[in-house]
Amino acid sequence: MRDTEALFESLIDGILEKGYGVADAFLLPDEVTALRTRLWERQAAGQFREAGIGNGQAAVEKAIRGDEILWLDTTTATPEEATFLNQIDQFIGYVNRTCYLGLRDSELHYARYPVGTFYKRHLDRFRADSRRRLSIICYLNDNWQPTDGGQLAVYLPQPDGSEHTTLIAPVGGRLVCFDSGLLEHEVLPPANRDRLSITGWLRTA
Ligand SMILES: O=C(O)CCC(=O)C(=O)O
Numbered sequence: 001m002r003d004t005e006a007l008f009e010s011l012i013d014g015i016l017e018k019g020y021g022v023a024d025a026f027l028l029p030d031e032v033t034a035l036r037t038r039l040w041e042r043q044a045a046g047q048f049r050e051a052g053i054g055n056g057q058a059a060v061e062k063a064i065r066g067d068e069i070l071w072l073d074t075t076t077a078t079p080e081e082a083t084f085l086n087q088i089d090q091f092i093g094y095v096n097r098t099c100y101l102g103l104r105d106s107e108l109h110y111a112r113y114p115v116g117t118f119y120k121r122h123l124d125r126f127r128a129d130s131r132r133r134l135s136i137i138c139y140l141n142d143n144w145q146p147t148d149g150g151q152l153a154v155y156l157p158q159p160d161g162s163e164h165t166t167l168i169a170p171v172g173g174r175l176v177c178f179d180s181g182l183l184e185h186e187v188l189p190p191a192n193r194d195r196l197s198i199t200g201w202l203r204t205a
């Protein structure tokens with residue numbers, strides 16, 4: 001059994017102490033495999049769409065982001081997707097109890113970055129939609145290696161005005177969380193294999 005509260009606490013501590021939280025083994029290996037299998041099934045069924053940019057994802061702009069996404073939906077979720085959504089709901093409850101953020105709901109999508117695609121440096125919160133409070137990314141990759149590239153780069157402003165860059169590998173089962181309105185970040189291109197994840201936002205009312 002994993003200690004869910006300890007994982008949640010380490011994510012919050014990371015955000016407060018350094019601007020982002022990382023929880024390895026947020027998902028167990030079997031859960032990663034099951035969700036990755038569902039992702040590929042849905043991809044094969046033609047359910048993914050090229051991701052857009054801006055509110056409503058209206059514009060596809062490959063020079064900015066090259067991933068394909070599929071929004072998760074409670075009404076069509078498989079058992080393992082429902083379990084994942086439930087874990088995120090538990091995290092929302094924990095954050096509201098401990099940090100009083102007033103989170104209401106989540107919006108989450110699968111993402112597949114084909115080899116060589118990327119998502120240029122950006123902030124997740126749209127000017128027109130300030131409800132996005134926390135960003136979460138949970139990776140679904142099997143046995144990701146340093147040579148596979150595809151790191152998440154997070155840009156951390158330093159007290160002296162300089163900037164520190166940290167690279168986070170998209171290791172399966174790992175969950176990253178940060179303030180959607182504060183942390184600029186970027187997805188570097190995966191070198192030689194598709195890069196798989198569930199990404200989303202915890203929103204206020
Ligand atoms: O996949 C990642 O590591 C980050 C994805 C991202 O920045 C986004 O979808 O807004």
Ligand SMILES: [Fe+2]
Nearest residue numbers: 122123124185
């Ligand atoms: Fe992002």
